[in-house]
Amino acid sequence: MKDIARHAGVSQSAVSFALNGRPGVSEETRDRVRRVAEELGWRPSTAARALSGEGAATVGFVLARPAETLGVDSFFLQLVSGIQEVLAERHLGLLFQVVEDVADECAVYRRWWAEHRVDGVLVVDPRSADPRPDLLDELGLPAVVIGGAPDERHPGLSTVWADDAGAMASVVDELHRLGHRRIVHIAGLAGLAHTERRIRTLRAEAARRGLGEVESVTTDYSDAAGAAVTRRVLEAPAPPTALVYDNDVMAVAGVAAAAELGFSVPADVSVVAWEDSALCRMVKPWLSALSRDSVEFGRTAATELMALLDGGPARTVRVPVPRLIERDSTGVARSGGA
Amino acid sequence: MKDIARHAGVSQSAVSFALNGRPGVSEETRDRVRRVAEELGWRPSTAARALSGEGAATVGFVLARPAETLGVDSFFLQLVSGIQEVLAERHLGLLFQVVEDVADECAVYRRWWAEHRVDGVLVVDPRSADPRPDLLDELGLPAVVIGGAPDERHPGLSTVWADDAGAMASVVDELHRLGHRRIVHIAGLAGLAHTERRIRTLRAEAARRGLGEVESVTTDYSDAAGAAVTRRVLEAPAPPTALVYDNDVMAVAGVAAAAELGFSVPADVSVVAWEDSALCRMVKPWLSALSRDSVEFGRTAATELMALLDGGPARTVRVPVPRLIERDSTGVARSGGA
DNA sequence: CGTCCATCCTAAAGCGCATTAGTAACTAAT
DNA sequence: ATTAGTTACTAATGCGCTTTAGGATGGACG
Numbered sequence: 247m248k249d250i251a252r253h254a255g256v257s258q259s260a261v262s263f264a265l266n267g268r269p270g271v272s273e274e275t276r277d278r279v280r281r282v283a284e285e286l287g288w289r290p291s292t293a294a295r296a297l298s299g300e301g302a303a304t305v306g307f308v309l310a311r312p313a314e315t316l317g318v319d320s321f322f323l324q325l326v327s328g329i330q331e332v333l334a335e336r337h338l339g340l341l342f343q344v345v346e347d348v349a350d351e352c353a354v355y356r357r358w359w360a361e362h363r364v365d366g367v368l369v370v371d372p373r374s375a376d377p378r379p380d381l382l383d384e385l386g387l388p389a390v391v392i393g394g395a396p397d398e399r400h401p402g403l404s405t406v407w408a409d410d411a412g413a414m415a416s417v418v419d420e421l422h423r424l425g426h427r428r429i430v431h432i433a434g435l436a437g438l439a440h441t442e443r444r445i446r447t448l449r450a451e452a453a454r455r456g457l458g459e460v461e462s463v464t465t466d467y468s469d470a471a472g473a474a475v476t477r478r479v480l481e482a483p484a485p486p487t488a489l490v491y492d493n494d495v496m497a498v499a500g501v502a503a504a505a506e507l508g509f510s511v512p513a514d515v516s517v518v519a520w521e522d523s524a525l526c527r528m529v530k531p532w533l534s535a536l537s538r539d540s541v542e543f544g545r546t547a548a549t550e551l552m553a554l555l556d557g558g559p560a561r562t563v564r565v566p567v568p569r570l571i572e573r574d575s576t577g578v579a580r581s582g583g584a
Numbered sequence: 585m586k587d588i589a590r591h592a593g594v595s596q597s598a599v600s601f602a603l604n605g606r607p608g609v610s611e612e613t614r615d616r617v618r619r620v621a622e623e624l625g626w627r628p629s630t631a632a633r634a635l636s637g638e639g640a641a642t643v644g645f646v647l648a649r650p651a652e653t654l655g656v657d658s659f660f661l662q663l664v665s666g667i668q669e670v671l672a673e674r675h676l677g678l679l680f681q682v683v684e685d686v687a688d689e690c691a692v693y694r695r696w697w698a699e700h701r702v703d704g705v706l707v708v709d710p711r712s713a714d715p716r717p718d719l720l721d722e723l724g725l726p727a728v729v730i731g732g733a734p735d736e737r738h739p740g741l742s743t744v745w746a747d748d749a750g751a752m753a754s755v756v757d758e759l760h761r762l763g764h765r766r767i768v769h770i771a772g773l774a775g776l777a778h779t780e781r782r783i784r785t786l787r788a789e790a791a792r793r794g795l796g797e798v799e800s801v802t803t804d805y806s807d808a809a810g811a812a813v814t815r816r817v818l819e820a821p822a823p824p825t826a827l828v829y830d831n832d833v834m835a836v837a838g839v840a841a842a843a844e845l846g847f848s849v850p851a852d853v854s855v856v857a858w859e860d861s862a863l864c865r866m867v868k869p870w871l872s873a874l875s876r877d878s879v880e881f882g883r884t885a886a887t888e889l890m891a892l893l894d895g896g897p898a899r900t901v902r903v904p905v906p907r908l909i910e911r912d913s914t915g916v917a918r919s920g921g922a
Numbered sequence: 923c924g925t926c927c928a929t930c931c932t933a934a935a936g937c938g939c940a941t942t943a944g945t946a947a948c949t950a951a952t
Numbered sequence: 953a954t955t956a957g958t959t960a961c962t963a964a965t966g967c968g969c970t971t972t973a974g975g976a977t978g979g980a981c982g
Binding site (some may be wrong): 553 | 634665679681724837861868
């Protein structure tokens with residue numbers, strides 16, 4: 247900046263005013279300064295900017311997952327990709343960290359906050375008794391919770407969520423229409439907010455329709471868990487005629503497990519995967535799946551965070567309800583399903 | 585820090601010396617300062633540190649992939665996870681960015697450099713005529729190239745690589761032993777260095793053994809491409825008896841495509857996937873695959889980068905050769921394979 | 923007893939930017 | 953012609969830290 251000032255024949259402050267669109271310099275000077283800056287390939291030092299109170303031009307994203315669990319999961323990469331798209335427009339950086347659990351995640355937030363490393367964070371995998379919103383409130387760190395339910399207890403946090411309840415209802419609706427009466431839900435991690443929301447909704451919808459046996463089994467999202475639970479429920483005395491899996495990986499593993507037990511899909515048992523991906527079209531039969539646009543989800547979340555950073559109010563935004571794509575793994579229930 | 589100085593009854597400089605392990609303060613004072621800092625929950629402001637010449641305490645990682653391509657790929661997430669593990673020990677941040685292509689990637693490096701945002705970068709997917717090493721050399725940005733071949737033209741860059749040539753040789757070896765003579769390699773992206781290395785090695789190994797027909801077809805790593813190429817080569821007059829896929833996704837899609845054409849695996853055609861993952865055990869038959877430890881790969885790369893940041897010399901490190909895990913998709917060639 | 927050197931510490935400068943207070947020139951109002 | 957107001961700029965300060973250049977004290981040594 248000193249160089250620019252010299253080349254343009256003005257003071258450093260004038261340069262600062264000119265480049266930041268602040269009043270106090272003539273349009274003519276502003277243009278000249280801009281040109282010189284361009285020529286010299288100047289870019290503001292984020293460190294200096296941050297130090298003089300402008301914020302770090304960075305947002306944080308923590309993924310709390312044991313390293314081994316980071317398997318075949320397209321969701322997060324797509325989410326991040328969408329986030330980036332929006333952040334890049336403003337040249338905001340994304341500080342990314344993978345940790346073991348939520349406690350570590352909180353520690354990371356504290357550190358980032360103390361070190362003034364980030365201006366805000368994106369929180370994923372909200373839980374039922376989640377310490378993170380409280381912490382972020384306490385730290386005053388702007389944050390967007392991705393995938394949480396609207397939360398009135400933390401008016402400072404924005405929320406971007408998909409309507410799992412509506413999606414689950416549509417699945418139950420369709421399965422009921424196809425004659426299914428015994429549905430088992432192979433759910434995700436027990437603590438997660440959306441897992442519990444799906445479980446509650448399934449129960450409610452089943453009750454509303456007078457379906458007898460619905461069951462939700464929580465898992466760790468792994469293919470192994472998907473296969474194991476599938477075997478267990480299909481070997482029970484009165485096996486279900488429909489299985490709803492909370493992710494694509496478990497659904498695929500489940501179909502394989504069912505086949506081994508002599509169950510054919512969809513003749514003997516229908517399968518729905520929550521989360522559509524290439525995976526769903528890589529197995530036979532192609533899996534019916536709940537599809538949503540994860541990239542767009544990320545875009546929305548990032549947009550909300552930027553609004554928050556600009557001083558806007560916290561908001562709760564709902565992305566479109568995941569839509570059930572019917573492929574070949576769902577069909578009319580065997581023997582009336584009763 | 586001012587607070588600490590006041591509480592401890594010393595000057596700010598003394599505090600700085602004490603906390604950074606610099607000489608110039610007594611052990612007693614050092615301890616006292618440390619205690620006070622602890623009590624006050626002090627953490628250095630990275631911005632201030634960076635501004636006074638200490639570096640940004642951050643390394644960069646750019647993934648040049650169109651958003652849609654970010655599908656079912658466990659490799660990168662695992663790699664990043666390994667990287668993090670090492671960086672976290674030193675409280676180094678990871679600035680992550682997804683861009684469309686290499687040109688954009690270069691632009692990101694330039695920006696990060698100009699903004700003093702990162703102390704070094706990790707480069708993935710090296711290409712055959714890659715502009716990045718030159719750029720990084722020019723900028724003087726410490727960098728580790730992940731997955732490249734040793735490169736004497738850029739003595740400033742460290743390289744961490746897996747021996748694709750050795751791995752490919754072992755695959756050809758095994759397939760040859762099983763009686764296969766016609767092998768098709770469904771390769772990855774044409775420009776990538778490791779793609780070309782694998783193609784060259786396949787050709788060389790085939791020639792060495794007098795195998796006639798080997799072919800490598802480059803793709804975009806997608807399931808669609810995997811299926812399409814598989815159909816094409818299997819419908820040819822003299823179809824191959826063995827298929828080597830450059831990733832797990834294409835292999836799975838390929839097996840499905842083969843089945844549709846009436847080819848049974850491994851009776852009619854053997855399949856090897858380059859990259860082992862849960863996916864390989866989610867289809868029938870389980871896929872034989874080249875397995876490597878991607879998390880460890882990430883750890884190694886991060887370790888090398890830190891060595892570079894500490895002023896160490898650039899090095900070339902080879903991680904263990906991927907090992908062929910034989911499962912159920914490989915077998916003796918049909919009708920002698922000839 | 924004075925000199926020299928360590929040791930332990932302080933004062934002050936500087937990193938690159940934003941910002942506030944201040945100045946000079948010029949215009950409009952009294 | 954004096955004052956107030958406006959515009960276009962400059963000087964100077966501070967953000968939180970590191971680092972360099974001293975300053976004070978005390979012990980060893982001639």
